Amino acid sequence: MKRYEFLTVLGASAGTVIFAPFLASCSKDITATSDPIPSGASGVDFTLDLTQAANAPLLTNGGSLVKSGIIVAKTSGGVYVAVAAACTHEGANVVFDSANSKFHCPNHGSNFGTNGSLLNGPATTALKLYNTQLTGTSLRVFA
Ligand code: FES
Numbered sequence: 001m002k003r004y005e006f007l008t009v010l011g012a013s014a015g016t017v018i019f020a021p022f023l024a025s026c027s028k029d030i031t032a033t034s035d036p037i038p039s040g041a042s043g044v045d046f047t048l049d050l051t052q053a054a055n056a057p058l059l060t061n062g063g064s065l066v067k068s069g070i071i072v073a074k075t076s077g078g079v080y081v082a083v084a085a086a087c088t089h090e091g092a093n094v095v096f097d098s099a100n101s102k103f104h105c106p107n108h109g110s111n112f113g114t115n116g117s118l119l120n121g122p123a124t125t126a127l128k129l130y131n132t133q134l135t136g137t138s139l140r141v142f143a
Contacts (some may be wrong), residue, residue, distance in 0.1 A: 019040055041042030044070060045142040058139065070130055072141055073112055075101060082141045083116040083132040089123035103127065 057063035064073035092107035111119040116127035
């Protein structure tokens with residue numbers, strides 16, 4: 001190999017080593033700023049039997065559970081609320097923070113009110129709100 005060819009190969013290799021991490025971080029930035037994921041399914045209509053053990057968290061104020069992509073919670077005041085579980089930022093499941101009466105995304109820290117309204121980002125849109133209707137021990141969740 002001639003000296004010129006050797007230096008050309010060496011330069012290409014060094015460039016790859018130096019710029020590869022920057023290229024990787026650029027692709028992460030593009031993902032992080034992509035459009036929000038559509039929030040909430042349509043045509044939702046299901047009923048939770050509150051006598052079933054799987055639904056027991058909803059018997060306690062502050063309890064919650066996720067069913068069919070919807071997080072259903074009983075607020076500290078005893079009101080049932082239901083919103084889309086997938087955060088509108090990048091789709092992580094939100095959790096119910098009963099002490100602060102809000103839904104919190106543990107992924108990047110977005111917060112949403114109990115009606116799904118956006119309290120703070122990085123999410124830019126609200127969670128879809130669903131209706132709840134308690135009849136005896138049956139809790140209906142519907143669009
Ligand atoms: S996924 Fe990023 S704040 Fe929820």
